[in-house]
Amino acid sequence: xxxxxxxxxxxxxGVKEGKFGLALIRAEGEAAGVFTSNLMKAPVIRxxxxxxxxxxxxxxxxxxxxxxxxxxxxGYRDAGEMAAIGAECLGVSPEEVGVASTGIIGRYLDLPLxxxxxxRIAPLLARNEEAETRAARAIMTTDLSEKHALVKRxxxxxxxxxxxxxxxxxxxxxxxxxxxxxxxVPAPQLRDALRSAARRTFNRVVVDGDMSTxxxxxxxxxxxxxxxxxxxxxxxxxxxxxxxxxxxxMDGEGATKLLEVTVRGATSEEAAATVARTIVSSPLVKTxxxxxxxxxxRVIAAAGRAGVEFDPENVDLWMGDGKESVPLVKGGExxxxxxRAKSLMQGKKVVFVLDLGSGKDEATAWGCDLTEKYVEINGxxxx
Amino acid sequence: xxxxxxxxxxxxxGVKEGKFGLALIRAEGEAAGVFTSNLMKAPVIRxxxxxxxxxxxxxxxxxxxxxxxxxxxxGYRDAGEMAAIGAECLGVSPEEVGVASTGIIGRYLDLPLxxxxxxRIAPLLARNEEAETRAARAIMTTDLSEKHALVKRxxxxxxxxxxxxxxxxxxxxxxxxxxxxxxxVPAPQLRDALRSAARRTFNRVVVDGDMSTxxxxxxxxxxxxxxxxxxxxxxxxxxxxxxxxxxxxMDGEGATKLLEVTVRGATSEEAAATVARTIVSSPLVKTxxxxxxxxxxRVIAAAGRAGVEFDPENVDLWMGDGKESVPLVKGGExxxxxxRAKSLMQGKKVVFVLDLGSGKDEATAWGCDLTEKYVEINGxxxx
Numbered sequence: 193x194x195x196x197x198x199x200x201x202x203x204x205x206g207v208k209e210g211k212f213g214l215a216l217i218r219a220e221g222e223a224a225g226v227f228t229s230n231l232m233k234a235p236v237i238r239x240x241x242x243x244x245x246x247x248x249x250x251x252x253x254x255x256x257x258x259x260x261x262x263x264x265x266x267g268y269r270d271a272g273e274m275a276a277i278g279a280e281c282l283g284v285s286p287e288e289v290g291v292a293s294t295g296i297i298g299r300y301l302d303l304p305l306x307x308x309x310x311x312r313i314a315p316l317l318a319r320n321e322e323a324e325t326r327a328a329r330a331i332m333t334t335d336l337s338e339k340h341a342l343v344k345r346x347x348x349x350x351x352x353x354x355x356x357x358x359x360x361x362x363x364x365x366x367x368x369x370x371x372x373x374x375x376x377v378p379a380p381q382l383r384d385a386l387r388s389a390a391r392r393t394f395n396r397v398v399v400d401g402d403m404s405t406x407x408x409x410x411x412x413x414x415x416x417x418x419x420x421x422x423x424x425x426x427x428x429x430x431x432x433x434x435x436x437x438x439x440x441x442m443d444g445e446g447a448t449k450l451l452e453v454t455v456r457g458a459t460s461e462e463a464a465a466t467v468a469r470t471i472v473s474s475p476l477v478k479t480x481x482x483x484x485x486x487x488x489x490r491v492i493a494a495a496g497r498a499g500v501e502f503d504p505e506n507v508d509l510w511m512g513d514g515k516e517s518v519p520l521v522k523g524g525e526x527x528x529x530x531x532r533a534k535s536l537m538q539g540k541k542v543v544f545v546l547d548l549g550s551g552k553d554e555a556t557a558w559g560c561d562l563t564e565k566y567v568e569i570n571g572x573x574x575x
Numbered sequence: 576x577x578x579x580x581x582x583x584x585x586x587x588x589g590v591k592e593g594k595f596g597l598a599l600i601r602a603e604g605e606a607a608g609v610f611t612s613n614l615m616k617a618p619v620i621r622x623x624x625x626x627x628x629x630x631x632x633x634x635x636x637x638x639x640x641x642x643x644x645x646x647x648x649x650g651y652r653d654a655g656e657m658a659a660i661g662a663e664c665l666g667v668s669p670e671e672v673g674v675a676s677t678g679i680i681g682r683y684l685d686l687p688l689x690x691x692x693x694x695r696i697a698p699l700l701a702r703n704e705e706a707e708t709r710a711a712r713a714i715m716t717t718d719l720s721e722k723h724a725l726v727k728r729x730x731x732x733x734x735x736x737x738x739x740x741x742x743x744x745x746x747x748x749x750x751x752x753x754x755x756x757x758x759x760v761p762a763p764q765l766r767d768a769l770r771s772a773a774r775r776t777f778n779r780v781v782v783d784g785d786m787s788t789x790x791x792x793x794x795x796x797x798x799x800x801x802x803x804x805x806x807x808x809x810x811x812x813x814x815x816x817x818x819x820x821x822x823x824x825m826d827g828e829g830a831t832k833l834l835e836v837t838v839r840g841a842t843s844e845e846a847a848a849t850v851a852r853t854i855v856s857s858p859l860v861k862t863x864x865x866x867x868x869x870x871x872x873r874v875i876a877a878a879g880r881a882g883v884e885f886d887p888e889n890v891d892l893w894m895g896d897g898k899e900s901v902p903l904v905k906g907g908e909x910x911x912x913x914x915r916a917k918s919l920m921q922g923k924k925v926v927f928v929l930d931l932g933s934g935k936d937e938a939t940a941w942g943c944d945l946t947e948k949y950v951e952i953n954g955x956x957x958x
Contacts, residue, residue, distance in 0.1 A: 229880075230876060230879040230880045231878075231879040231880070231884070231885070231887055232875050232876050232878070232879030232880075232887045233879075261872070262872060262875060262909065264888070264907065264908075296872075297872035297875075297876070298871075298872045298909055298911075404876070405876050405879065475858070475949075475953070476953055479949070479950050479952075479953035479954045480953065480954070482950065482954045483953075483954030485954065488681070489644070489645060489679075489680035489681045489788075492615050492645060492680075493613060493615050493680070493787070493788050495614075495615070496613040496614035496615030496616075496788065497612075497613045497614070497615075501614070502614065504614055504615045505647070524647065525647075526645065526681055528681075562950055563950055563954075564947035564950045564951065566858075566862070566950075567862050567865065567945055567946055567947045567949075567950060568947065570858070570859055570862035570863065570866075571862045571863070571865045571866030571868065571946075
């Protein structure tokens, strides 16, 4: 098992028919969620914000192909109806079905299709590798590969599936993440741990800086492995979310390289995160990474416009491929060996480490390169 | 005359040799400047911030091909030396020479080349159409066409040249603007008028959201046309800057279409500008414009993440080509005619008007589409 089915008490299945997919995941327990902060949130997000307050889920149901966003009151009713369909098929209470949608916005859900798919897959729910892979595939849109993570500890596990391409795109780029643990964690603690983990992982993935109307991450704790120390659980949850987040970045629309930026020496973690996110969002940095062009000045210039105070004359900058690294700037002085730097940019991963020299905090953000393919994918989407 | 030479008291010339250009503009008078707010500002910006406090310029000298940025104390001395070279060639005080640089960062100025170019063109300074065009061409980098504006009023004129591609790129994308008027305007009023105009024009152009280390706009008032009412001058200056700003957006790297977004019904002009800038910056909106894809949901979703409060259920959205327009959303209801919308996106200009329905203020921002060509231009720059 490589993700959710590695967790005690989880069964899943999924179906994908053309653009339209449906995943069903059955797992009872305490639950928490984090949601998009886009003002234009989809009705399904409103519904889930209300329902997750109960702190309990019995199942999760997610469709791809239609985001049911910008669909007003009808969209809200449709999301409730979708939950009712899942509840009926699985024999649970509709209030305990988490629903999520991803796909094109401004269109209504095809409820007859969802009912049909749900009825067909509900009897197939299982706990094996095929099951978790089918569920992960069912929620994919422009994703090229399914995304799995499983973090095993001695006494418990945390597993998740996700689809990208990353807290970002109002269309097929919505991020959905469904995470499970067999640790016994009460809903309030689960919520705090999930928020903290999401802040450090999903919220630090930038594919293009856009933010979806439908982003959602849900975590259910089946409790079957019993109580565990909360800090240990939180670390495992964050590790699981980080694995998922990196996969989202790597599979960014049109991406050929993963971009990882760590900012150190900041006066706060949030300041470090702001600078790191600004760098991974910069189209100029992203295109330089694509072209394996060691144009480090773009990294420095992006940091300079992040809105965080630091002394530009006192920064250090390194670049690497995740294994080796070379210094580019030391104490504000250029020390770059361009040929060496370029050779380190040929692989699948490009890492920048920037030390602002003004404090002790750090943060990492992930992104990807910007390619002609991104333009091609997004230039002709509706039609 | 179509730009700076339409203003009494201005003479200019320029030379462009490969990537390396130099423009000289002679015009004495009260002067003001606005500068990049990037922390990583080039040494030449520091020098000019100091010198412009005198409120007077006798000439402007700008080179392209090397930004003299991230070059520390040597860069600062080199910028001063560049001003001294211009001063010597033109017979004015070095403190009254405005200098500006654009090009690759992390490299030192080629002062012998600048001296040579300066000596050759100083004797050629003239006040005619060829002169202003040569000056505009000399400062171009990745720009495909020179950018001119001349606003004529009954008693005075305001003219300017600029290069893009727009408050944005730390390399060849630096924005330089040199604006002249023959109105008599004292330096403090000139500064206020220039700041206000830049805020509403240059600061609302987004090509890729990056911000240069070298952006600078200078305005000199020769006073030869005598006193004019300040509000009238301010309007003319803003109009001139707007013409220049739109040209920068149209000539954005790889651009095929101008994108204009007006946000109305906001609680403040700044809120409207924030939403408008977020929309023109959105890679998803930009790629949709490129593909003539009427994917209006991306406009709404970008507005929703701009950080400005409004009621998503109460917005109106129109789209047009600058001549005709069609409603897409009215009072939160989708009213789009997709075929008609698509046909309006075929031209060189795409306009969105979004009414937030929450106030009386408005603002316009300009950008361009995102194309494969942008990626190609920026993916292989240094090498």
